[in-house]
Amino acid sequence: MGLTSNTVLVLAIASAVALFVGTVWLWPRLARRGWRAVSGRVGLLFATQLALFAALGLGANQSFGFYASWADLFGQEDEQGVVIDHTANRGSGGPLQVTDVRRVKETGSGRPQRGGQIQKVDIVGRTTHIATSAFVYLPPEYFQPQYRTRTFPAAVVLTGYPGTAQALVDKLHYPSTALELAKDGRMQPMILVMLRPTVAPPRDTECVDIPNGPQTESFFAKDLPDAVLAHYRVGKKPGSWGVIGDSTGGYCALKLAMHHAEVYAAGAGLSPYYKAPIDPTTGDLFQGNEELRNRADLWWYLKHEPAPDTSLLVSSSKVGESNYKDTLEFIERVKATDRTRISSIILESGGHNFNTWRREIPATLQWISGRLSDR
Template sequence: MGLTSRTLLYTMVVVAVVCVGLTVWQWPRFARRGPRAVCGRLGMLVATQLAIVAALGLAVNTNFQFYASWKELLGLYDDAPAAAGKWGDAGLAGPAGDPSKGLVQASGPDGLDKVHGLPAGPPQTAGKVETVRIVGKRTRVVNPAYVYLPPQYFQPQYARQRFPVVVALSGYPGGTFLLGQHLRLPQTAAGLIRDGKMQPTVIVMLRPTIAPPRDTQCVDVPGGPQAETFFARDVPDALKSHYRVGRDPGGWGVLGYSSGGSCALQLAMRHPRTYPSAVALSPDYKVANDATTGNLFGDGKDRIRRRQEHDLMWRLRELPAPQVNVLVGTSRSGEKNYPAAQAFLGAVKAPMRADSIVLDHGSHNFATWRRELPAALQWMGKSLTFPEDVVGTS
């Protein structure tokens, strides 16, 4: 049974209920003194607690899709989707991740079939959300993605038109499922586009790590995963090769929440010619090593410089400001990053521009980010230039 299957979850719930029932039923039998009775009581308690914890853990993971498979949970990635595996010989079909098969490849549901409220109906009136794998031309990395295509993408009058694009990044350790089910990104964008509050935009939803369960933080790790190159260079190249999206950077933006928001700011400030607009909801403003990231900056003599260059406050103090527009979301109460957000906004200088969404109260969760999302998408829509070029032009 798959890690996220309902069958496994229901089975574990039944096991937990049975363990509780057996403990209540058998407890008088082990109420006596002696090593055997003590061991019996301990065994029942341990078995019951393990069953309950396992059932709760499966319920949370099934709902939030933190880990999509047993391999992800255990960190086993011989041929995992996060990296190119073994290649085919003599032109035979290789595994997912072979760039010769296309930089955007069709995939299975990847949890999309469990997302509620997606646009329904003919694509030319409702739009469409599809699941793909994005293949890195340089990094040979593969990352699953949901792609929202607005209704106009399928309408005859727009047949040669290119569209602005937003690359949306989830937090860690979540994935694309969370962007659809809990942030409700495609549903919200579809409503705004339908009501004329946002221009038709292609939205590409990705997880920020390229080597799960490691949190790669959109950093090119020396001798390790090249996450920054993947998001800053491979993803735009792949999308341009497959979808009718703008070639000019003015039509590109990046959006994220939590660690995905941190990545969004990093990508915009470090690659302003790729992502000149960024929305960051509850981000951090520097990248640091921790138990989930491992050593992101290497052990060489350049490690201090690398760490500094991923500290956005250091960049604002020591480097020329990039020509980008950013929107930061935070809360005065309930968000521990409010002082850092205020410091960041206060340090922004021309030609960089910054706006903010500041709630009176909001915790680090989806309820807060859903409140901020409509305003964030409308801000992004106004920041992006609708491409003037059409299919057939360079």
């Protein structure tokens, strides 16, 4: 029986209820002194608490989809995602300051020419005045003399909500994965700009230009690329920039690539959704502006706006992700357009969690690397 099976949940609840009733029924018999009675009381209390926690955990997992299987729960699910290109036959100094520097791998070489470098930076948007911190991964080639005049492609990498930029480095291992893939010749050297989409915490702005509020979409479409271009050797043409994200960041990545194809040549959404939610964390994102609400709905955008000249990647899993059916439908709708290209990673199982995204990130980095140029 699978982790997300209703049968498992019912059995866990039934076990918790049975142990509770049994504890109440047997407690008088175990009220005597002696090691056997004491051991019996301890055992019943421990078993009841364990059953209650198991039932609560299974119920929460059913509701939120953290883990898709027992192997996923115990970290044993390690099958890598594979990109399927659904449109293969259709052609193909100022605002940024570095505040800290670290190695990509603490056990690796301290020389950036061999192991690359991660820089912590503070960014202030010139037009939106949004201020946020980020981590920038620079590949070893960036520091090597023979590449001193070369520019590099860049990918903006976004967390989910609320998320932390640190998790992209320490939990999802974007820099070390990019380093190893480039060493193996499976992707070109790239700059990664890693941050969270929550640039006005604690509010979840969903990468929307909120009327009379944070202009989040403009920050990612204009201010962030301008700040990075002013400080690093990044290609200036649209084909040099991509964007990746998971969950909320995945929705943002798809939207930014679709709305701003002149900036982002490719957008990859890992476990994305396709319409901005309205809930207590977001507040009123649109202030009654129907045009803004429609643009934030990727379903509406595909139907009513000209197809953008960009490449998209979406991911889901057959068991464990709530967006599976929506993702299949999104793929079909994009395939029906005449300019937008679509690829996917569909796992057999995998919940909405770091372990699942770690399985998809290598293929995602290879995919986006193949769609960006360094000029």
